[in-house]
Amino acid sequence: MNKKTVIVREAYDWITEDDIGADQYEELIKYIEDKYPDNRIIEQRYKSLRFINYVGVIVCSAVRYEIIPKINLSKDDERKALLSMLTVTNFLPISFHEKVKTGEGKNDLLSVFLAAFLERLLSELKKGMYKTYEEHSDNLHVLKGKLELTQHIRKNAFQKTKAYCSYDEYTENNLLNQLFKAALFIVRQHTDKHVLKLHLKKCLGYLEEVDLINFNVTKLNQNFFNRQNQRFRDAALFAKMIIEHASIYSQGKQSSSFSFLFPMNLLFEKYIEVALREVVGTDNVISQHAEKRLLKNRKSGRQNILLKPDFVINDSLIVDTKWKSATYRDRSTYNQADIYQMYAYVTAYQDANRCFLLYPKQERGAEHPLWEVIDTDKTIEMQVVRIDDFRGTVEELREIVVGV
Structure with missing residues (x-):
């Protein structure tokens, strides 16, 4: 189902309850309160709100919100300007330079963000899956690795044909690939463009043998990177952004709301810094x-x-x-x-x-x-x-x- 898209300019355009419906309005407020409790993201009046100091995109169950900077251009050009600023400042781990140059930057923000993520991830997966030795324990018909004597006696006191073993297996089912799969499942239901669906399907095909797990704060803060998987860093940082700001509630349904939001004052400052360094x-x-x-x-x-x-x-x-x-x-x-x-x-x-x-x-x-x-x-x-x-x-x- 295609979502309704609402495009507003930061600190300027208001969204009213009548614009999106009472349920969607409540869902948006709840999402912001849950995921950005310490930031002033919105200014509220009676049954209306506008975004303050933040730009980007929020995806909820039935509505996609784009918040773009107000610079008195067309909304397509303001979107393009935002993508250019994100690219120049390296604010995101993936550049949008080519998409801005070819005109794709005029597409909706979510499609541009997801296209950059999926293309980068798919490119790296095609080069080869990242695999690691992972420790496993299981009751097997053959002796493999190390016999865990205590567990073996407990489980196999009356079974002479099995052995409880711990062993290392060289597998793609590791934390980094689980991160990718979790992010892909979050965005899957919000990907309505044919080419993005193809990219996503191919990525999930590579990750078919990888477990789908829930990522809490502790798991997200683990170190995912070493010398063998540095080529996946940009895609992994993008995946973490998706998971960090995902909420599984959406009016009681099992669908994820998530966002890519950026503090505009900091983005503007970084953008000017890059330009000043080029000048002087x-x-x-x-x-x-x-x-x-x-x-x-x-x-x-x-x-x-x-x-x-x-x-x-x-x-x-x-x-x-x-x-x-x-x-x-x-x-x-x-x-x-x-x-x-x-x-x-x-x-x-x-x-x-x-x-x-x-x-x-x-x-x-x-x-x-x-x-x-x-x-x-x-x-x-x-x-x-x-x-x-x-x-x-x-x-x-x-x-x-x-x-x-």
Whole structure:
């Protein structure tokens, strides 16, 4: 059955109970509360909600939700921009570069994510199954491995034709392959595109002799990797993401809800970091600099109030990223607390003569302020940069940072 797809822009579009139905609305709320209890994922009003600071996809029993960044483009292009950002930053273990380049990035997010996962896993399985020696114990008609005397006496006191043995078997039925199978079973019922079904069927064919087990937190936190299975790392990390955010409840049915959600403020910051390093050189950018403090306690002699700007460039420029709109109704808008923070940075960093808040370009036409710190040549600025195309981001940052 094809699911209903709801596409919304982060911090902008609202989903109402009337849009999706009371049962689906309740299911979505319950899923978020269960899987993201410590994160502010949504903002709620009466029978309506919108997603805050997170983008990605949530799949529930009857509805698929896509949350994309609002950058005033078409929804297809905003989806493509998100995939490009995920690829540039290596936010996910699998790149979407080819899918963005060929235009597949305009497909629904879930299909793109699952296609990348299934193609990578199938490619590695075709090269050969990962096998390990696994310890087994069984009551056999032939002696194999080591005779477990205590168990043998208990089980075979009146059976002279069997021996209870423990032995090692070279098998594909190991924890890594069990991880893959568990993830594949979660997404199987949500894969409605023919090519994805084929990939999934082939993957499950390779894993036919692998047990399907439940993964708890302890199992997921085990070390899956060694020198023999490194080629499976990316697919395994993706599988872990699927399992970690899966819930088996969906209105009492045995179907899994799961999600791929990403904190947009952190994604934006990482994206800008990659672009800045291309503009001024990797060695000239320090991220999350934490060597300055604002105040000194006279009584204790200790320095207090740690300053931690997002980026310090060549000791002379400070950049802080803000995933929020810099305009409201075509006029510049800002949070005074952000300006106080920038004042603290530019004051504490004596060699810095310039700092700016960097926002995503969402609307056009607004003129943003440029402040001078009184009695100094230091400035505090607001700047915006496009995020729909990485090369475009680099060129705009180059103009902002170095003026060329």
